[in-house]
Structure formats: structure tokens, C-alpha cells
Amino acid sequence: MKILIVEDDAELARELALLCRKWGFEEARVKDFQNICEEYHTSHADLILMDINLPYFDGFYWCEKIREISRVPVLFLSSRDQNADKIMGMAAGGDDYVEKPFDPELLLVKIRSMLRRTYEYTGSDKMYISQDIYYENGTVVGNGMEKELTRSENKIMSVLLSDKGNVVSREQLMQALWNTDEFVTDASLTVLISRLRNKLREVSADREIIHTRKGIGYYIV
């Protein structure tokens, strides 16, 4: 899957590109802001991240232009938080809207769901935890067993796996859960983690998968 980044701020465009690569997407950045349609055409992108404040013409204009030639999903990135902008974005044919500054986690969720809707994309979500254990679509598989995870457990799992090898702080995990409207407390996070560990132990034949770094957080090797 390829994402076209239409953002005239070089730093932000680069960071977005890095994020896309980290999430396993290809990326292309628009360089010529006078001919965005052409750039889109040559990039063969599957999704467009579109800033609204652009040189020459704004994002609404380009979205309309692109709509004339393609049904590619367009996600607006805007710092102009006005009621009118959301409506304008939809009117121009945009599919969704994210406000700056945005949470990368939230952006990924939106990108994934848009891709899923448009292309029935399921992605290669299969992530190997170790050689014989993997995580896919909300289930962990290993040891000849399958364990389904709950919504919150899934969230924790995907955050830990997306930062595999690094310690993820408890606050980061909580933040990720809060972003999906699960306002858990520190104590309930402990409960969630221990439940998740129990499930993982079953598929890993009692090997510990989520490790604790005392006073900091958790990590998966």
C-alpha cells in the first residue's frame, strides 16, 4: 500500500513519511504543489494524506480535482479547526479529517480503516512474537492453540509489538488505551497486563513474552 503525502512543511512531511514507513506502507511526497494531480497520477498511491493550507491552491481544491479522476481515499490533515472546514472537506470529496497536532496512533487507526473500507485490505497484520508464536487479527496463535484477545488487550499487544525490542512506558500504554475511549487507571492497566500475560502463557507453553522493566514499563523481545 502506498500513501501520498501532500504537505508543504518539509519537516512534517518527512516525519509523516518516516511514520508511514514504520507502519509498513510505501510513501511518496509531493514536490510540485502546482501539479498535485499529476504527482498523484505518477505515484499510483492508494491513499492521500492531504494538508489544507497549501501554496497555490488549498487542499479542498486538489481533493475535488483528484475526485474527477479517481476514487482514492483522501484523509485531510488540518490545523484549521473550524466547523466549516470539516464540512468543506467532506463536500470536496474527502473521506476523513484529522486535526493537527495529531496522535500518530490515531492517524494509523484512520489510515487502516480507510484502506480496509476501500480495498478490503487486511494487511499483513501477522506479526511474529517468536518463531512459533504469532499475533494476527486480534488472536495469538502458538503451541497449537488460538487465544482471542479483548479490545483492550489487542491495543496493548499492538502497541508493544509496534515498538518491539523497546520498552514501552505504562503511561504510553494508558495513552493508547485512552485514545480508544478506554479511560483505564494505572491499577486497571496492571490487571489488563496480567490477564494478557496469562493468555500468552497458554500459547507459549509458560514462556514469558511480555517482560517488565521495573519502574518504567513493558517490552517484547
Add this chain to the structure above:
Amino acid sequence: MREYLSEKKGMILAAILFPIFFSIYFLYLCSSWVYGADVLYFDGVYAAGVVMLFLADFHRFRRKSGQREDMEQEMDCLRKEIAVLKEEIIEQNDYITRWLHEVKVPLSALELMNGRNSDAELKREMRFCTERIGMLLRIMLMYGKMGSMENDVTFTAVKLEEAVREAVKNQSFFLIRAGFEIKMELSGLRVFTDQRWLVYMLDQITANAVKYRAEASDRVPEILFRGRKISEDETELIIRDNGRGIASEELPYLFDRGYTGGNVRNGDYRSTGMGLYFTRKAADRLGIKLEVHSEEGKWTSFVFHFYNNHSIRPE
């Protein structure tokens, strides 16, 4: 002169009619008791007096009308000045809003860069700073938009739960850091208002709860959002925390501009005392009644009263 005459028409007429009436009365009706010469003499004296009086009055009138003209000119100048200032305020607000949006771009980039920071401790500290900047920008945004609020208000049926969640997420970094417990009892209530402004306001009130939470060792900080339908028309939203509360003598000044209170801050983010001031102002303009109650050392609760909810069509 003409102006003067037209203004004093009545008085002049009276001044002329009086001696005529006087003379006729004494010369013809009472002619047997008075001398005609005396009456005429009196008329002469009277005429001289009246002329002098009118002359003096006329001078005063001239002076006054001169003053009035000056004043009118001055008023015109002031009116023009006000128009210029109004224009300037609009320009300023416009600039503030633009500037804010421009600042957000590098801020977003900075936040994303910090995501790549491998030093966990530094990452956290930097996040704290970027969140604080974001928080301050949101207050400024509220201010910038307040000036031309009527241009960006859309009344719709707003789900309280949605607005509350958004506000809580805006403050999530600080709430998590302080170990807050979030409770919601909103039971699908909807109110007729502008969602964006409601989120701004709730954002400020939540920030306030974080700022004035109880000492960490005292109790687990908690914030409760409870909605209640009072009538077909009125719904209230209570935001109650278990923080340090507000002294009763400070309560009346809570929404005043720049009021920061005598409370020692928790060192989270310094307040400028503007957040709640803007909140009250926005609430007033949206027709929301905003109240605050508190018991010092125990709790504070803000209550929003939403009206006109009968305009919401059932789902």
C-alpha cells in the same frame, strides 16, 4: 439668529402678548383708576428689560451652540476611531488564528520527531512540554475565536458523551500523569449547542481539575461527568472533582479575568487565569448557564445548564 428665534418662539410670543394684554386691561377696562401715561411708561420700562434679557440670552445661546458643534465634531472623530479599532481587533483576531495554525505545524512535527526519541525519560519530558504548548495554544485559540464567535458556531444535537470524551482526550496526558480516575454517567444525553465550543469549555474545566487536584498522598484524584435531564428543555452537566476545592471567598472571582487564586499550584502548568474567564464568556454567548460550587479541601463542581433542547429531533 433664525435658529434662536425658532427655538424661543413661545417665549417671544409671551413677551409680546403680555404688555399688550396689560395695556389693554389697564387703559380700557380700568381706565378710570390709572393714568394712561403710567401704563405707557411701564410698557417702556418692560420693553427695555425684555430686550436686554433676550440679548443676554441670545449671547448665551450662541456660545452654547458653538460648544455643541465642537462636541458633535468630537463625537464624529470618536466614532471613526471606534470603527478603526474594531477593524483592528478583527484583523488581530484573524492574525492570532492564522498564527496559531502556523505554530501547530512545527509543533506536530516536533511531536512526531519525539516519537522517535529513544531516550524514554527525555521523551517523556519533551512530551510534557509539547502537551503544555498545545494546551496553551488551545486557550489562545479560544480567545482568537471569541471575537468573531458568531461566524463559527453551529448548533446541533451534541452527544454529551462525545464532547466529554474529546475533552478528556485533550487532557489525557496530564490526567494520566496525575493518575486520575475518570467516571462518566451521561446515559446517552444530547444537548442543543456547538460541539467545538463545548469541548473547549470542558477542556478548560478538566484542566482546572488537574491543576487543583488534591495532594497525591491524600486520595486518588477523580473526575466525574454526570448528565441529568431536568425537563424537556433543560439538561445539566455536572463536572465534579475531588480536588482541593475553592475557598468560598474566592468563588465569586473564579471566572474573572486573570484570576489565579491564592492556591499554590501543583507545578503542572502555570495558569494565566484566562481559561475559566473565556469559558464563562463562551458559555454566556452560547446561552449556557455555568455555575460553580465547592467545598474547600473536598470537591469542586461545575454545572452547565443547557436550554432549548426541545429543538433536537429524536434519533
